[in-house]
Amino acid sequence: MDRAFSWVAAFPDEVWEHTFSFLPTDADRNAVALVCRSWHRIERLSRRKIFVGNCYAVEPAAAVRRFPEVRAATIKGKPHFADFNLTITDWGGGAGRWIQSMAKGWPLLEELRLKRMVVSDDCLEIAARSFKNFRVLSLASCEGFSTAGLASVAANCRNLKALDLHENEVEENCINWISHFPESFTSLVTLNIACLDGEMNVSILERLISRCPNLKTLRLNHVTPLEKLVGLLHRAPQLVDLGIGMLIGEGHPGLFSKLESAFAHLKHLKNLSGIWEAGPLYLPAIYSICEGLTALHLCDSSIQTPELSKVVSRCKNLQQLWAMDLIEDDGLIAVASSCKLLRELRIFPSDPHGLAQPVYLTQYGLLAVSSGCVMLESVLYFCRQMTNSALLAIANNCPNLTCFRLCIIEPYTPDYITQEPLDAGFGAIVELCKDLRRLSISGLLTDRVFKTIGASANRLEMLSVAFAGDTDAGLHYILSGCKKLRKLEIRDCPFGDKALLDNADKLEAMRSLWMSSCSVTLGACRLLAKKMPRLNVEVIDENGGGSLESWPDDCHVEKLYIYRTIAGPRTDAPPFVLTV
């Protein structure tokens, strides 16, 4: 050992290991691993959690080799814009190779979280059989598996604590997969099956719930009938997080009072989510638990604002509210006056394509919440009109914002009063909210807003841009500024080659860049790929693939995905995704 590091030997390895266990972030652990060979060894052998933000950034086998004692792994696949159909079906993100390497190298793995990946039933079967101590399986925005795969998880994972399925596309070919949990199985703490469409056998579900006394989170799917819900709730009065699915049904008074009583028994409930169809009729049944709620997710609800306002005004301890724009300005004014502890607001469009009656949700709603809820730090807001002065006021009211995502539904919409671009408004947000980590911009925007973002958004990690900017300078401002930028996704902007090539090094400091319907040419991609061997520059050709070499430099690239990697070009790309 180098004499300069002889102090390392002053303590046994276990002491260093214990010290490292207090390091909160992977970045800290990575730094520690660079100090000396001993620390590198001790750190890698003691790392228990791994986060892979892009499954193609590293070879699975290499990751497993480097950190042989991992117990919890989180892996993400497709780019974020895949959620909106901007990538192509069969783009990639397969979990197979990861699962195979993990099954070999991490037999003691306890927790697996996958997001935006393609997970086959085989994967689930291999995981269920290989990981003897499997405790947590979380699949978010994944696809490729069926309820038969879930059945093998249920049958084989004797000590499973959490099965968390969030917004997946699941083929439902095994109706009673829930019955594959053996009678001896009692360890469930979290069961989230909200994304499944099929009917559940309620009596099997009831028996499962009854024998799992530690069950804290139960999110049912939307076809659970109302009458059966009452029975389920009575079996799990200890629930902290409940998702109830659709409340369809004709009103019969007996049912209402049973529901009311079932809810009243949930003394520990903090989170409530669900789809409410017969809302106005059954809504008062939940009044008794409103005061204890810290999170309310009604993002698929069709309840209108007078009823909704009555609910939110009772939720004095609410920290997180997700709702449809049916809540309208009036509902948000009620939120502003009642929910003083609110930290996160998400408002989704009930009618994204503007085919129905207009909804009275404007900038006033968000303004009211920003003014009444001083702890507000995260906003997602879909609306149809905005002004610079409202944005300035919001920025002044909420300097602690860490996440601000505003989507004005119609592209290129200006400040509706002054007709000016919204540069000044978004500029105020980035200048006054110094801790901003995530930003989505929309409306009519010129290069000016990018100049401000590049200069002021020093903590920004993720930026989403659509239908904005005038010239390449816009992209250049972002790439040459924004010191902490990790993810950038852009669509339909006049950004092109020069900004990319002038900022090639920045791209390696980021996790990924997505650009679609911009002005990038194949020639620039070739130059970039040549200059930066540790970037994968992937071009998606919608016309079915073919030989990239034959295309001229000046041909337009419709979809571009660039990401840093130490694994080289990926081997599982379909024929229409070409690595330059």
Add this chain to the structure above:
Amino acid sequence: MSTTETAHSSTESDASGLDYEETQLTLAPPGASRSDPERKRGLSDDHLPSDSSQGPSGKPPQSKAQVVGWPPVRSSRRNALKSCTYVKVAVDGAPYLRKVDLEAYAGYQQLLTALEEMFSCFTARNYPNERRLVDPVSGAEYVPTYEDKDGDWMLVGDVPWKMFVASCKRLRLMKISEAANLAPRAPQGCTKEQ
């Protein structure tokens, strides 16, 4: 709202956008965006991004009603209030699938136009009672077909639009030679949109 940049008739795409709004009786509040002249701005205005250069993947910019992936809401969420009407579209001989949301279109003509744009090598050709898509390179003709709830493959256009949306499980642009095996058309050859 017509643009000169779109290759197809923009009045079709307006059917689910502006024209529909104009014929609807609503009480719009003052200053609401719906009746704003600004609402009529779209991709046809000066701020259209300069992606009109053509290349192997060059296509005409999409019209207002059919911008893919906008607004950025997940399809599962968008369709939460109605049944999910996303279906996969396959083309004989092409290695990839697309997905379309049938509820986004007002009728067969719009759907066909969208398919034509999506698989941009095709041009639509309208026969008196039928629709075909032609690949200009090979001259091969394709007929749009669909699999219904009973698992049968039918020609697109035979039943009223709403019935089609309710029963269609997936779409396939079938080569004309294979389409001969399909169930014979209904006698009235109804192609009226509803």
